[in-house]
Amino acid sequence: MKKLTLMLLALSYFAAHAQDKITWPDHKKAVIVLTYDDALHSQLNVAIPQLDSAHLKGTFFLTGDINSQTIPQWRKASKKGHELANHTVFHPCLSTEDNPTASDHYTVYRILHEIEVMNSLLFAVDGKGPRTYAYPCTETHVGGKDYVDSLRKHGIIKYARIGGDADAVITDFKHLDPLLVPSYGLEEGTSADKLIAFVKKVEESGGMGVIMFHGVGGDYITTSAQAHRELLTYLKANQKDIWITTFQQAMDYAMANKPK
Numbered sequence: 411m412k413k414l415t416l417m418l419l420a421l422s423y424f425a426a427h428a429q430d431k432i433t434w435p436d437h438k439k440a441v442i443v444l445t446y447d448d449a450l451h452s453q454l455n456v457a458i459p460q461l462d463s464a465h466l467k468g469t470f471f472l473t474g475d476i477n478s479q480t481i482p483q484w485r486k487a488s489k490k491g492h493e494l495a496n497h498t499v500f501h502p503c504l505s506t507e508d509n510p511t512a513s514d515h516y517t518v519y520r521i522l523h524e525i526e527v528m529n530s531l532l533f534a535v536d537g538k539g540p541r542t543y544a545y546p547c548t549e550t551h552v553g554g555k556d557y558v559d560s561l562r563k564h565g566i567i568k569y570a571r572i573g574g575d576a577d578a579v580i581t582d583f584k585h586l587d588p589l590l591v592p593s594y595g596l597e598e599g600t601s602a603d604k605l606i607a608f609v610k611k612v613e614e615s616g617g618m619g620v621i622m623f624h625g626v627g628g629d630y631i632t633t634s635a636q637a638h639r640e641l642l643t644y645l646k647a648n649q650k651d652i653w654i655t656t657f658q659q660a661m662d663y664a665m666a667n668k669p670k
Contacts, residue, residue: 431616432583432667438653440613442645443620443660444468445571445593447497447544449475452628454483456635458492460626464642467491469657471544471571472532474499481535488536493656495542496528496567503547508630516552518560526566540568542658544622548573548595558589569661571620576608581617583668588661593620600633602640609644613651618660 434441444461446453449472461468472494476484488494502513502521513521529541543561550558550572561567567589574592594608605621612619627635645654653660 431581432664432669434653435663436653439651440616441618441653441655441660441663442609442612443593443618443655443657444623445471445495445544445620445657446623446626447471448501448624448629449473449480449484449497450625450629451480452625452632453623454480454487456627457623457638458487460635460639460642461492462490464646466642466645466654467493467656469493469495469542471495471497472528473497473501474528474531476531476535485535488538491656493542493658494532494536494538495544495657496525496532497544498546499524499528499531501546502552504549504551505547509547513546513549513552514554518552518555518557521552521557522560522564522566525561529566540658541566542661543567543570545570545572550590562589569658571622571657573622576604576611579608579612579615579617579619580664581615583617583664584670586664586668588665591620591657591661593622595622596624596631596633598631600637602637602644605633605637605641606644609641609648609652613648618664620657620660 446457446468484494500511501509502511502516503509504513506512533539550556570589571591571593573595576594578592578594623633624631626633626638
């Protein structure tokens, strides 16, 4: 009787977890989202050409640093299927060492207004909406106040990405907050082996993995051009099992198909 009870409990456990899993499009086993922060020149000069060569799409969280020289390039990237997303106008952070705009004196109203302004600027670039968002420095507070619920209430952003590490593999879509989506934030010089190991972990889980890049082959928090290329080569070779798509497309699907 005891063995039967244990067997029934095990079966119910596995059945419950099977129901929690999402069935990805075209029988894919998992999804990988490649995201790039801060509108960096190395993304235009290295990352996007590599993505285009591999016929893969990425999401680029842009700031007000886009200008008359780079806007035509970002517009061209959008036309090729890359997602242009919101990373605020001034990228306010608690630490001002590498971020000249301090968030300490921001109000919730000010950050929301800045996000709205950036939405308008991005609309002028690509004519698209709604927009996704990445919190500057992965911080959800300004002026000592959490603004996630205010962002949710005002509806100016559809989905938002936060930070995380190589364990940031998303499998619990039933409880996933669309405004607090974790990602694998890379360190300076992250190797291709580490990047591919993360992808394999996502594959094994049947879930979703979001990778946060900054510089690619240049700029800062840099992933080498070679490591980035090796990752794309692996993803391209395993497209039969991995859905590589933009942040908004992945989240649209995940939210529409999450377990009830």
